[in-house]
Amino acid sequence: xxxxxxxxxxxxxxxxxxxxxxxxxxxxxxxxxxxxxxxxxxxxxxxxxxxxxxxxxxxxxxxxxxxxxxxxxxxxxxxxxxxxxxxxxxxxxxxxxxxxxxxxxxxxxxxxxxxxxxxxxxxxxxxxxxxxxxxxxxxxxxxxxxxxxxxxxxxxxxxxxxxxxxxxxxxxxxxxxxxxxxxxxxxxxxxxxxxxxxxxxxxxxxxxxxxxxxxxxxxxxxxxxxxxxxxxxxxxxxxxxxxxxxxxxxxxxxxxxxxxxxxxxxxxxxxxxxxxxxxxx
Amino acid sequence: xxxxxxxxxxxxxxxxxxxxxxxxxxxxxxxxxxxxxxxxxxxxxxxxxxxxxxxxxxxxxxxxxxxxxxxxxxxxxxxxxxxxxxxxxxxxxxxxxxxxxxxxxxxxxxxxxxxxxxxxxxxxxxxxxxxxxxxxxxxxxxxxxxxxxxxxxxxxxxxxxxxxxxxxxxxxxxxxxxxxxxxxxxxxxxxxxxxxxxxxxxxxxxxxxxxxxxxxxxxxxxxxxxxxxxxxxxxxxxxxxxxxxxxxxxxxxxxxxx
Numbered sequence: 001x002x003x004x005x006x007x008x009x010x011x012x013x014x015x016x017x018x019x020x021x022x023x024x025x026x027x028x029x030x031x032x033x034x035x036x037x038x039x040x041x042x043x044x045x046x047x048x049x050x051x052x053x054x055x056x057x058x059x060x061x062x063x064x065x066x067x068x069x070x071x072x073x074x075x076x077x078x079x080x081x082x083x084x085x086x087x088x089x090x091x092x093x094x095x096x097x098x099x100x101x102x103x104x105x106x107x108x109x110x111x112x113x114x115x116x117x118x119x120x121x122x123x124x125x126x127x128x129x130x131x132x133x134x135x136x137x138x139x140x141x142x143x144x145x146x147x148x149x150x151x152x153x154x155x156x157x158x159x160x161x162x163x164x165x166x167x168x169x170x171x172x173x174x175x176x177x178x179x180x181x182x183x184x185x186x187x188x189x190x191x192x193x194x195x196x197x198x199x200x201x202x203x204x205x206x207x208x209x210x211x212x213x214x215x216x217x218x219x220x221x222x223x224x225x226x227x228x229x230x231x232x233x234x235x236x237x238x239x240x241x242x243x244x245x246x247x248x249x250x251x252x253x254x255x256x257x258x259x260x261x262x263x264x265x266x267x268x269x270x271x272x273x274x275x276x277x278x279x280x281x
Numbered sequence: 282x283x284x285x286x287x288x289x290x291x292x293x294x295x296x297x298x299x300x301x302x303x304x305x306x307x308x309x310x311x312x313x314x315x316x317x318x319x320x321x322x323x324x325x326x327x328x329x330x331x332x333x334x335x336x337x338x339x340x341x342x343x344x345x346x347x348x349x350x351x352x353x354x355x356x357x358x359x360x361x362x363x364x365x366x367x368x369x370x371x372x373x374x375x376x377x378x379x380x381x382x383x384x385x386x387x388x389x390x391x392x393x394x395x396x397x398x399x400x401x402x403x404x405x406x407x408x409x410x411x412x413x414x415x416x417x418x419x420x421x422x423x424x425x426x427x428x429x430x431x432x433x434x435x436x437x438x439x440x441x442x443x444x445x446x447x448x449x450x451x452x453x454x455x456x457x458x459x460x461x462x463x464x465x466x467x468x469x470x471x472x473x474x475x476x477x478x479x480x481x482x483x484x485x486x487x488x489x490x491x492x493x494x495x496x497x498x499x500x501x502x503x504x505x506x507x508x509x510x511x512x513x514x515x516x517x518x519x520x521x522x523x524x525x526x527x528x529x530x531x532x533x534x535x536x537x538x539x
Contacts, residue, residue, distance in 0.1 A: 078431045096434035108428035112450040112527045122436040153527040173436055 024177060024209050025052040025075055030084035032070050032235075044070045046234035048084070052177075052209060059212045059220035060228045061267070067235025068213045069181050075211060076102050076179050088177070098126065101175030105182040107162040109154040115141065115165050116150040122173030133172075140168040143202060160191035167199070177209040184219070196222060197251060204248050217271075221245075221263045222254060229267065231274055239270060313496050320500035327501055333486055337505070340482040343399055344471045347406025351463065354407075355414035356456055360448055362415070363422020376415060384408040385473040397478040402471070409470035410463035417459025421452030454525045464517050468510045483509075 032045040044067040052058050060068040073079040074086050077096040086093045088100065109118050119137035124130065141147060144164040154162055163183055170178065184192040196219060203210060214220050220227045221243055229239040245260055254260040299317045306316040315323075327333045362369040384405050395401045425448050433447045449456075475484025483506055490498035 073431075076431070076435065078434070096431065098435065098437050100435065102428075102431060102435050104428040104432070106426065106428050108426060108432045110429065110432075110447070110450070111529070112453070112525075125436045125438060155527065155529050169432075170435075175435070 022054050023051045024054040024089055025050075025211065026087040026090075027051070027071070027075070028085045028087065030071070030074060030081045030086060032067065032074065032079070033082045043234035045074075045081070046236045048235070048237055050228060050237065050240075052211060054209055055207045056226060057203060057210045057212065057224045058226045058228060059214055059224040060230060061214055061217065061220040062230030062235070063232055063271070064215060065235075066230040066232035068215075068230050070235070071230075072102075072179050072181050072211060072213050075177075076100055078102075098122070098173050099176045100179055101170035101173065101177070102179045102181065103163070103166050103170050103183045105185045107154070107159075107166045107186075109162055109166055109169070111154050113153075114150065115146065115152050115154070115157070118154070118165055119169045119172050122169060126173060136172060137168070140172055141165075144168045145198065158191075159187050160195060163187065163195060164198075167202075171202075175208075177211060180210060180212045182213050182215070185214070192219075193251070199223065200249060217264050217267050221260060221267065222249065222251070227263075227267065229270065238274065241267065312494075315497040315500055319497045320504060323495075323497040323501035324504060327486070327498065327505065336481050336486055337483050339399075340471055340475060340484070341509075343403050343482070344406055344467050347403045347471070348410050348464065348467045350403070351407045351410035351467075352414060352460060355411045355459075355463075356418050356449075359415040359418025359456070359459075360422040360444060360452065363419045363425075363452070364444060364448055369419070372415075376412065379408075380412055384470055385477065388474055388477045392478050397480050401478055402474040402482070405474045406467050406470045409466045413462040413466065414456070414459040417462070418452060418456045421455030421459075422448050424455070425451045454528045457521045457525060461514065461517055461521060464513055465510060468506070468513065472506055 027048055027050040030045060030048045031043070034042045034044055036042050048071060060071060062068045070079060074081050075088075075093065077093045077100065088097075093100075110121065113121065116134065116137050119140055120130070120133040123133035123136055128136070138147075138150065141150060144167055146161060146164055146168070149157065149161065154165065157165065167183070184195050187195065200223060210223075212220070212223060224243050227241045227243060228237055229241065230236065231238045241263070243263060245254065245257065245263075299321075302317040306314050358368075358372065362372055387408065388401070388405055391401045391404055395404065429451060430443055430447055433443050438446060471482070472484040472487075475482035476488055479485045479488060483502065487499055487502040487506075490496075490502065
């Protein structure tokens, strides 16, 4: 297959999603200003507009301090924007909800619950019968490769395993959108690669909408249909890039695909040109 | 220390202490300083005397009531303070004011208002236990990871459910550290209150014996009260460890007997 040039970046606000599907998340002129005790206020996000189509895997890529996590928290309903509005399926987001499932870099597992207890927590909260919740949790744990660890406490697991539990715990209550906040950022390179592979395998099964925050160009290109490039001070969208690579993706194949390499080089070049060159590659 | 010796260390320390006491007492030959053996021999009569047992049990009952009431009040308050700035802003100055006041110093006023009975003594124990428990619950609740609460919120937990089902268990290691301090303080305030309001209890036996010059009984009571403290603390430590068996080792107490 030939090397196709990257299309000039689409403007923000244009519907995203490979099949131009119905929008599931709409971010409309969102700004976030944090009051600081001294000097001027910190503008974390400046006039962000973005639409995410149903079933799309969209990455938000940017240097640290560009407000990409804040944007995710706004969609999650954990943080209210200073101005503008975020909508989920047309309804304004006013707080957290089971339709949007977060997965954090810090895992945020409940340490007093066993692995099984963590994954069952959401379904039980939704009123599912314990026997059914347990069966569901066991299925999900098998899917993330943790069969045999059901009775373990989080403290007994490695970072990669904790993140697998966190993913299973979030999937268990059936959110329509996964909000992943640098989920593999705290893991070593090898574990990170394995979790990326497994995440794609899991995603291929039901193609849930994913909003994925990362500062790794390779990770964004490898996983996503769309990469939203952000710049900082103030945080704004500078480019939205379609990643037109075949799915299902396999790392061994992609690494030999010149298009994959080209996306990475082009994106890195764009960040370099803007002076936002603090992306670890 | 080698593995065989470690569990014996407290026993050895005990024996060493008793031996030093015995020798010091024999050397000094003072009436008000009975030997360790004489004091130990005075213990069985106390523990078989119905009157004394009733007194000691009454002490323990007041201590249990005061301690339980203090936990029931202080843990929710501390957790609320840790999660709500307004609550913390309101209670913090009050607690800072009460904190350095020795609770036993309030005893005369409390006795004046509430008499010398159970209510006064239980109240002093309650006050003594409350502050460390509030403080540790507050610190524990404050330190709960925000993302953990967000995860709960995304699962549909309401703010009050989050406080009960996330903040409380997440802060439990810290809360129990406060409770352990509180337990020792309960014992201290219990004995002190009985020395001031002399009507019943272990502290009362001790002071009555002192008045009558029964020094072996005085020392026997000190041993009994001390042993009660050590046993209660050790028992609490077993419960604590079981309750927080899931927690990271950094929450382990530096002081423990095992």
